[in-house]
Amino acid sequence: MLWYKAWRESQARFLLSALAIAGLCAAFVVFHREGMLSVEDGHLTYIGYIWRITYKTYLRELFAILVLLLGVGGLLRERAYGTAGFTLALPVSRLGLIWARAGVGFLEVAALSFLPALVIPALSPFVHQSYPWTQALQFGALWTVGGALIFTMGFLASVIFASEYSAPVAALLILLLYSVIADLPFLERYPVDIHDIISGVGMRYFQPNTSLLTGPLPWTAQAVILLIVCGLIALAGRITQQQDF
Amino acid sequence: MSYKSIIETRDLTKRYGNFEAVHALNLKIAGPGITGFLGRNGAGKSTTIKMLLDMTHPTAGTGTVLGRSIGDPASNREMRRQVAYVAEDKQLYAYMTVEQLIRFTKSFYTDWRADVERHLLKRYQLPMRRKVKALSKGMRTKLALLLALSRRPALLILDEPSEGLDPVSIEELLQSLVAAAAEGTTVFFSSHQIAEVERIADRVCIVDHGKLAMDLSLDDIRQDYRRITLGFAAQPPSDDFHMQGIEQIRTSGRQVVVLASHNADAIVERARSLEAVSVDVTPISLREVFLDTVKENDALV
Amino acid sequence: MMLWYKAWRESRMRFAMIAVAVAAICVYAVLFHDQIQANGIPIRPGLRDGAYSENIYQFVYSGTAKGVFALLVIFLGLGGLLRERAHRTAIFTLALPVSRMRLILTQIVVGLAEMAALALLPALLIPSLSPLVHQSFPLAEALHFSVLWFGCGTIIFASAFFLSVVFGGEYIAPVACYIALISQSLVAQWAPLRPYRLNLMWTMGEFGTRHWDPQHNVLLSSPLPWTRLLIIALIASGLFALSARITQRQDF
Numbered sequence: 190m191l192w193y194k195a196w197r198e199s200q201a202r203f204l205l206s207a208l209a210i211a212g213l214c215a216a217f218v219v220f221h222r223e224g225m226l227s228v229e230d231g232h233l234t235y236i237g238y239i240w241r242i243t244y245k246t247y248l249r250e251l252f253a254i255l256v257l258l259l260g261v262g263g264l265l266r267e268r269a270y271g272t273a274g275f276t277l278a279l280p281v282s283r284l285g286l287i288w289a290r291a292g293v294g295f296l297e298v299a300a301l302s303f304l305p306a307l308v309i310p311a312l313s314p315f316v317h318q319s320y321p322w323t324q325a326l327q328f329g330a331l332w333t334v335g336g337a338l339i340f341t342m343g344f345l346a347s348v349i350f351a352s353e354y355s356a357p358v359a360a361l362l363i364l365l366l367y368s369v370i371a372d373l374p375f376l377e378r379y380p381v382d383i384h385d386i387i388s389g390v391g392m393r394y395f396q397p398n399t400s401l402l403t404g405p406l407p408w409t410a411q412a413v414i415l416l417i418v419c420g421l422i423a424l425a426g427r428i429t430q431q432q433d434f
Numbered sequence: 435m436s437y438k439s440i441i442e443t444r445d446l447t448k449r450y451g452n453f454e455a456v457h458a459l460n461l462k463i464a465g466p467g468i469t470g471f472l473g474r475n476g477a478g479k480s481t482t483i484k485m486l487l488d489m490t491h492p493t494a495g496t497g498t499v500l501g502r503s504i505g506d507p508a509s510n511r512e513m514r515r516q517v518a519y520v521a522e523d524k525q526l527y528a529y530m531t532v533e534q535l536i537r538f539t540k541s542f543y544t545d546w547r548a549d550v551e552r553h554l555l556k557r558y559q560l561p562m563r564r565k566v567k568a569l570s571k572g573m574r575t576k577l578a579l580l581l582a583l584s585r586r587p588a589l590l591i592l593d594e595p596s597e598g599l600d601p602v603s604i605e606e607l608l609q610s611l612v613a614a615a616a617e618g619t620t621v622f623f624s625s626h627q628i629a630e631v632e633r634i635a636d637r638v639c640i641v642d643h644g645k646l647a648m649d650l651s652l653d654d655i656r657q658d659y660r661r662i663t664l665g666f667a668a669q670p671p672s673d674d675f676h677m678q679g680i681e682q683i684r685t686s687g688r689q690v691v692v693l694a695s696h697n698a699d700a701i702v703e704r705a706r707s708l709e710a711v712s713v714d715v716t717p718i719s720l721r722e723v724f725l726d727t728v729k730e731n732d733a734l735v
Numbered sequence: 736m737m738l739w740y741k742a743w744r745e746s747r748m749r750f751a752m753i754a755v756a757v758a759a760i761c762v763y764a765v766l767f768h769d770q771i772q773a774n775g776i777p778i779r780p781g782l783r784d785g786a787y788s789e790n791i792y793q794f795v796y797s798g799t800a801k802g803v804f805a806l807l808v809i810f811l812g813l814g815g816l817l818r819e820r821a822h823r824t825a826i827f828t829l830a831l832p833v834s835r836m837r838l839i840l841t842q843i844v845v846g847l848a849e850m851a852a853l854a855l856l857p858a859l860l861i862p863s864l865s866p867l868v869h870q871s872f873p874l875a876e877a878l879h880f881s882v883l884w885f886g887c888g889t890i891i892f893a894s895a896f897f898l899s900v901v902f903g904g905e906y907i908a909p910v911a912c913y914i915a916l917i918s919q920s921l922v923a924q925w926a927p928l929r930p931y932r933l934n935l936m937w938t939m940g941e942f943g944t945r946h947w948d949p950q951h952n953v954l955l956s957s958p959l960p961w962t963r964l965l966i967i968a969l970i971a972s973g974l975f976a977l978s979a980r981i982t983q984r985q986d987f
Contacts, residue, residue: 201904209914213921220925227924251917254806258906258913266905269528269822353818353905354810355748362756365803369763374770489829490986507834507983514832521830525823529744541737542831578827 191281191289198262198290203297206255210248210301214308217242218316235318240400243305244328245388253384256298256336257360260343263290264429265351273434287426291344298340302332327402328387334411334418335387339364341421348425380410439498440465440589440620441486446495448481448644455481457644458495463637465589465620468611470631470638472624472724478644479624480522480593487519487591500588515543518582522593524575528567532560532577539581551584557606571598583610590614592623596630608634632720640727647727654695655720662692664705665712677701682730693718693726738833742845745814750849753807757853760800761860764791765868787870795857796880797940804853805936808888809912811846812895815839816982817903825987839979843896850892854884879956880941886964887939891916893971893978900978938963 217224217239225238233241242248264286267273276286306325313320346360371382380386386407389395394404441463448456456478463469473479484490486499488510497504502513526535540546555562558576566574575598582590590611596604611621612634625631631638632652640648650659664670670690679697683690690710694701702713764771768790795801816838819825828838858877865872894915899908916935923934932938944957 202906202910205907205910205914209918213918216921223926224924226926227929247917247921251913254913255910258910261906271823352748354813355752357906357909358749358752358807358810361806362752362803365756365799369799484826484987487830489826491984511832511834514830517830519826519830521826523823523826526827527741527744527824528822538737538741539831542833 191286192293195290195293199259199293199297202255202259203301206259206301207304209255210252210304211308213248213251214243214305215312217248218309218312218318221316221318234400235313236320236324237400239309239320240389243309245390248305249332249384249388252301252332252336253339253364254361256301256340257343257364258357259294259297260340260345261347261356261360263287263344263347264432264434265347265356266353268434269351269353277434283429284426287422287429291341291422291425294340294344295337298336299333302336303329305329305332321401324402327406328389330406331387331389331411334414335383337418338383338414341418341425342367345421345425348428380407383414386410386414439463441497441499441622443482443486443497443504444495446482446485446497447493448478448485448490449493454644456485456492459641459644459646461497461639461646462649463620463622463639466615466618467636468615468621468623468634470625470635471622471641472626472628472631472638473641474728475626477641479641481644482641483519483591483593483624487514487517516545516588518585518587518590520578520582520592520595522597524571524578524598526566526574526578526581529565531563531565532569533562535566535577536581536584540584543585545586547584547586551580554580554583558603572600572603575599576603579607579610583614586617587619590619590621590623592621594625595623596625596627604630628721628724638720640724642728647730648723650695650723652720655718655723658694658696658698659718659723660694660698661716661718661722662694662698662701662705663712663714663716664690664692664710666690666709667711670710671708677704682726684726684730693723738838738841739845742842746811746845746849749807749810750853753803753811753853754856756803756807757800757856758860760803761795761857762864764794764800765861765864765870768868768870787865788872788876791861791865791872795861797942800857801884801936801940804884804888805891805916805939806913808850808853808891809895809909809916811849812892812912813899813908815842815896815899816985816987817900818905820987821903821905829987835982836979839975839982843975846892846896847889850888851885854881854888857881873955876956879959880939882959882964883939883941886967887935889971890935890967890974893974897974897978900981932960932963935967 221235221238224242225233225235264273264276264283267276277283303326306322306329310320310322310325342363343357343360346363347356350356350359368382368384370376371385376382380392385391389402390397392407394402394406396403439462441461443459443461446456446459446461447454459478459482461482471479471482481490485492486497486504488504488507492505499510499513500516502509504510504513527538530538536551540551554576558573558580560569560573560577560580566577569577575595579595582592592611595611596607599607608630611623615621623631635652637649637651638655639646666688668688670685670688677697677700679694679701680692681695682693685691690705692701698715702715705713768787771794772790816825816828816835819828829835858874858881861872862874862877891912895908895912898911898915902908902911920934920936922928923932923937934942938960941956
């Protein structure tokens with residue numbers, strides 16, 4: 190039931206996000222002719238267009254912000270609403286509460302990550318185009334892990350900042366700072382920029398000429414990211430255990 | 435502005451979908467004095483108060499408070515200058531300190547009394563520099579009361595004012611309300627603590643299932659209201675007790691219990707004429723009136 | 736007066752965080768302009784490579800700072816009576832002898848004032864800090880962008896404000912606002928609408944309208960798009976008015 194509670198507290202945000210992502214993917218496919226004209230480089234293939242508008246720019250940016258906002262909430266917010274006492278009186282550990290919220294959040298991130306993989310390849314034949322399922326699913330996998338990291342930034346911020354809007358603002362600034370640091374010259378050679386990892390830009394497994402993922406996915410990097418995610422959630426748990434309510 | 439009733443409503447109704455929270459409520463509260471507003475949970479007390487203060491819009495009906503229409507926002511706003519209100523929740527701005535919140539609230543009213551403020555601050559022992567979010571529930575309640583009582587409002591509306599207070603503070607609160615009424619303020623407060631209402635109120639309005647069930651003065655209850663318990667040897671007559679003064683009749687086996695608002699002697703006479711074998715006349719408390727009233731309504735609903 | 740104080744207290748933390756972020760980006764852009772340039776941030780075609788003003792433009796006015804401003808202004812617009820209802824202070828606020836219109840107007844004015852301050856920050860910092868690195872950036876240019884940021888920010892703020900009046904959920908309003916912002920950028924790119932330059936982010940960044948001034952070795956903007964800014968202001972006003980109307984009818 191803790192999972193149910195976490196789901197109920199995030200379902201409106203999740204459903205709105207899912208609707209937006211699915212709607213935009215559908216629009217990208219249905220209006221691909223106008224879309225391809227509007228993209229600066231006029232010599233794009235359909236696959237190149239889908240990659241650029243979905244996995245590189247607009248949808249990726251929206252996805253990052255939406256999963257960040259999925260991460261906020263938690264016991265500090267419950268304290269503001271006066272329900273923290275009720276929740277903490279339940280015979281469950283604070284870590285259990287944290288992991289339930291994180292678990293539901295990760296499932297939601299995964300669902301959002303794979304939405305483009307469901308919509309784009311399925312709708313493309315209707316406009317006499319095609320986008321490979323394998324490509325879409327691989328991007329889905331990249332987005333799931335990358336999205337989990339971004340989700341965790343929102344999650345951690347909401348464990349530290351009690352105020353309703355300070356937490357998401359702080360989370361966005363953390364994401365920004367992370368992006369700036371990852372772009373520093375001495376770090377550029379390492380695959381640390383999550384935006385590049387999930388879009389493939391500059392990565393060995395991505396072929397810019399064809400806009401396709403060609404090499405094996407960076408499973409090591411993914412595993413490291415997941416470890417970092419788990420570490421950050423554990424940190425959030427530790428902070429929560431020490432807090433007074 | 436002159437007006438007859440401090441609070442007056444005509445068929446005031448509030449519907450939420452199919453649910454009627456308040457149904458054709460006709461209240462008439464005269465001032466000054468203290469009126470208790472009683473009802474069970476979900477009876478419609480808070481909804482009524484919110485409609486009076488333009489926080490909730492009535493579905494039907496009209497009302498005036500201090501002679502001003504509750505349905506006209508501008509008029510209602512002017513009325514609120516003369517009304518002090520303590521909500522049931524007593525949630526205040528968590529990010530402000532006690533001092534900041536007092537300064538904030540004070541700025542809206544010309545009738546603020548600094549001497550009363552100082553007196554209540556000292557009595558309630560409220561820490562000026564502490565943020566509201568760091569106050570206990572009881573202290574927050576005291577702060578909410580201070581914000582209301584540090585004025586000379588024409589009308590003081592309180593929703594469960596004693597909730598969260600310790601017995602000493604409750605006593606102080608009741609004394610403050612009596613003092614306010616003595617100074618000319620009309621006090622209208624809803625409470626589940628019937629004993630408190632009975633101690634200080636002049637009148638009581640009982641609302642049940644969104645309707646006004648009873649509107650009576652406590653003096654009437656003390657002087658005239660009686661519970662008459664009648665025992666009969668055989669099945670008691672059901673149709674012979676339509677007399678003036680009978681508010682309720684309940685039959686249980688061979689016993690009939692009558693709630694009489696007046697005319698008790700005549701009712702006893704009638705009972706004896708119907709061969710009642712036992713007659714017991716007892717004074718009745720507000721609590722018993724309340725419980726009898728809501729039980730009666732349950733039977734009717 | 737105290738309503739303004741309340742609105743300020745309820746938004747000051749957000750404002751401060753955004754201000755620090757925008758200021759930090761501006762200071763970084765000035766003090767580390769050499770490293771930024773060496774890092775090879777691509778200069779758009781048609782612009783001269785290597786000029787200080789272009790780097791500032793790329794990093795601040797068309798890049799990071801602009802993005803931060805646009806994304807975070809949303810949070811200045813959030814709050815209001817529906818959020819107060821969730822925190823159960825709405826009753827206290829509504830019991831005050833002030834109209835709901837006044838409560839809303841106060842929140843709007845304070846929010847817009849904060850947004851104006853944020854929009855002016857780069858204009859305060861960049862021209863004044865540039866001499867420290869033996870460079871200069873025209874104040875007029877900086878103020879030009881401040882006007883654009885404020886103008887375009889107004890509709891982002893108004894959208895967030897409107898959505899927080901409509902949606903009571905804690906984070907639904909910002910989610911909806913971000914979706915609207917991204918969707919607006921996409922729709923504005925649609926070929927039939929492109930000539931009208933409706934893309935807010937492009938307007939804020941003066942994309943495609945700047946020209947090189949060889950005499951002063953600086954990148955300059957075109958005249959301010961007053962018609963577009965006026966239309967934006969009208970739409971924002973409409974959203975504010977609609978928000979006020981909805982709030983007046985709401986039950987608390």
